[in-house]
Amino acid sequence: MNDIADKGPNSRDGRSDPAYLDPKMSDPMTLAFAEARTAGERGEVPVGAVVVRDGVLLAQAGNRTLGDKDPTAHAELLAIRAACQALGSERLIGCDLYVTLEPCAMCAAAISFARLRRLYWAASDPKGGAVEHGPRFFSQPTCHHKPEVYGGLRETEAAELLRSFFAVRR
Ligand SMILES: [Zn+2]
Numbered sequence: 001m002n003d004i005a006d007k008g009p010n011s012r013d014g015r016s017d018p019a020y021l022d023p024k025m026s027d028p029m030t031l032a033f034a035e036a037r038t039a040g041e042r043g044e045v046p047v048g049a050v051v052v053r054d055g056v057l058l059a060q061a062g063n064r065t066l067g068d069k070d071p072t073a074h075a076e077l078l079a080i081r082a083a084c085q086a087l088g089s090e091r092l093i094g095c096d097l098y099v100t101l102e103p104c105a106m107c108a109a110a111i112s113f114a115r116l117r118r119l120y121w122a123a124s125d126p127k128g129g130a131v132e133h134g135p136r137f138f139s140q141p142t143c144h145h146k147p148e149v150y151g152g153l154r155e156t157e158a159a160e161l162l163r164s165f166f167a168v169r170r
Helices: 003-011 028-041 075-087 105-113 155-167
Strands: 048-053 056-062 096-101 118-123 148-150
Touching: 028 048, 028 056, 028 075, 028 096, 028 118, 028 155, 048 075, 056 075, 075 096, 075 105, 096 155, 118 155
Parallel strands: 096 118, 118 148
Antiparallel strands: 048 056, 048 096
16 A cells, blocks of 8 residues: 555665655655644644655645635645645646545545545545545546545544544534
């Protein structure tokens, strides 16, 4: 499942790019979890996302809907925007998105528009998810780019993070 370990280090050996992912240090989903926890500490719903290409971290973000007063400031959208800025392109060809929660319909659409190669998420979201639930965005005939999808990678950890966040707010 972790293709970074397969192709990342060997494809760019000798580089010491600070954004370069050392598989021994971290992996993209662990970074996404770190972003989710940081978002939770800011009082945001704890969801985090990162965009990676060939083992290089392009962008990482956590939810900022409250802080930015922006209902579209989901972690996935922020990470996609930042990655597009980093690459100077409106398309993220060959890039992979890691997110701690199954994307909503808005983010699924953005993932499709961005032409992301792969989507990995940690916990399924029966209430707001739009990939395996609800609109099942990528399965619709009006969806013109479907990424490879790998869901439920760290279900328990992600579900626990959300549960503890909402528990203290009830
Ligand atoms: Zn979303």
